[in-house]
Amino acid sequence: MTQSLTLSQLTKSYQDTQALRDVSLDVAPGERVALLGHNGAGKSTLMKIVLGLIPYDSGEVRVLGGAPGSGAARAGVAYLPENAAFHPALTGLEQIRYYLRLRGQPARLAGDLLERVGLGDAAKRRIGTYSKGMRQRVGLAQALIGKPRLLVLDEPTSGLDPVSRRDFYALLDDLAAEGASVLLSSHALTEVEARTDRLVILSRGRLVTQGSLGDLRRQANLPIALHVVPHEGQGAQLADALPEGRMNGTGLHLSCAQDEKLTTLSRIAGLSRIVRDVDVIPPSLEDIYSHFSRRDGQ
Numbered sequence: 001m002t003q004s005l006t007l008s009q010l011t012k013s014y015q016d017t018q019a020l021r022d023v024s025l026d027v028a029p030g031e032r033v034a035l036l037g038h039n040g041a042g043k044s045t046l047m048k049i050v051l052g053l054i055p056y057d058s059g060e061v062r063v064l065g066g067a068p069g070s071g072a073a074r075a076g077v078a079y080l081p082e083n084a085a086f087h088p089a090l091t092g093l094e095q096i097r098y099y100l101r102l103r104g105q106p107a108r109l110a111g112d113l114l115e116r117v118g119l120g121d122a123a124k125r126r127i128g129t130y131s132k133g134m135r136q137r138v139g140l141a142q143a144l145i146g147k148p149r150l151l152v153l154d155e156p157t158s159g160l161d162p163v164s165r166r167d168f169y170a171l172l173d174d175l176a177a178e179g180a181s182v183l184l185s186s187h188a189l190t191e192v193e194a195r196t197d198r199l200v201i202l203s204r205g206r207l208v209t210q211g212s213l214g215d216l217r218r219q220a221n222l223p224i225a226l227h228v229v230p231h232e233g234q235g236a237q238l239a240d241a242l243p244e245g246r247m248n249g250t251g252l253h254l255s256c257a258q259d260e261k262l263t264t265l266s267r268i269a270g271l272s273r274i275v276r277d278v279d280v281i282p283p284s285l286e287d288i289y290s291h292f293s294r295r296d297g298q
């Protein structure tokens with residue numbers, strides 16, 4: 001299968017800053033990939049290279065089978081910047097008609113595009129009266145012109161309310177089901193984990209890991225937290241039985257390595273006389289993300 005995007009050992013420096021080091025990444029048709037990383041990790045630089053806006057130093061980049069910025073790539077790639085800005089005096093309909101004409105497409109498609117992003121009712125209102133979420137949707141309608149095969153979205157949900165986010169991801173699901181690939185950057189970890197196929201973590205210009213949350217969880221091998229609740233009046237006995245734990249108001253907290261989880265749980269199960277309940281708390285996405293982001297010396 002031809003990949004929508006292939007980066008091989010991509011390297012890019014600005015004066016004395018190495019923004020990307022040896023980054024290799026593939027995105028398949030219909031795949032939704034989230035690019036995560038601290039400020040300055042290299043996400044925007046990677047996106048600008050994919051869009052053909054800036055040159056790179058070494059490595060190889062193929063966008064829809066062509067060079068970034070080539071005719072083939074430009075025809076099939078759509079970009080949504082973080083803060084899409086539009087003319088406030090134009091209505092949504094006028095703005096999208098304008099972009100359609102620029103792209104050599106019939107202006108009559110504007111209504112359908114705005115309908116698709118949930119702006120059908122507001123299409124004839126001026127953009128100056130739109131909320132931030134509505135302006136993002138105008139940007140998305142613009143990005144959908146010409147049925148793009150690769151969408152590059154820079155923090156597309158920042159500033160959107162939960163309902164707008166849900167609608168936005170539902171639209172991405174439809175586009176991916178039709179075969180479009182999505183590369184988006186985000187700081188909203190929980191959200192991208194649930195709504196994308198793969199997480200890619202960049203740290204100081206290096207791709208430090210990629211995979212599903214399950215893959216990343218296994219690779220990070222972070223300790224698991226356990227919260228053990230004693231029966232009424234059995235707190236002191238519980239603390240004696242599990243001396244490695246720490247008592248707090250509601251019970252006893254302890255952590256163990258992944259491969260000790262079953263042994264620890266069976267020890268706790270053996271204390272059923274004094275234990276009322278136990279919660280197993282796996283590392284959060286934030287814990288995993290910090291683990292990989294810091295590994296490179298941050």
Ligand SMILES: Nc1ncnc2c1ncn2[C@@H]1O[C@H](COP(=O)(O)OP(=O)(O)OP(=O)(O)O)[C@@H](O)[C@H]1O
Pocket residue numbers: 014015017018019037038039040041042043044045046
């Ligand atoms: N035009 C430029 N000239 C010099 N250095 C730059 C330039 N653009 C980016 N950099 C540097 O390259 C590194 C990567 O920046 P980049 O903007 O790609 O990161 P980012 O992950 O997109 O960050 P953010 O989340 O803040 O948008 C940073 O150290 C940044 O300061």
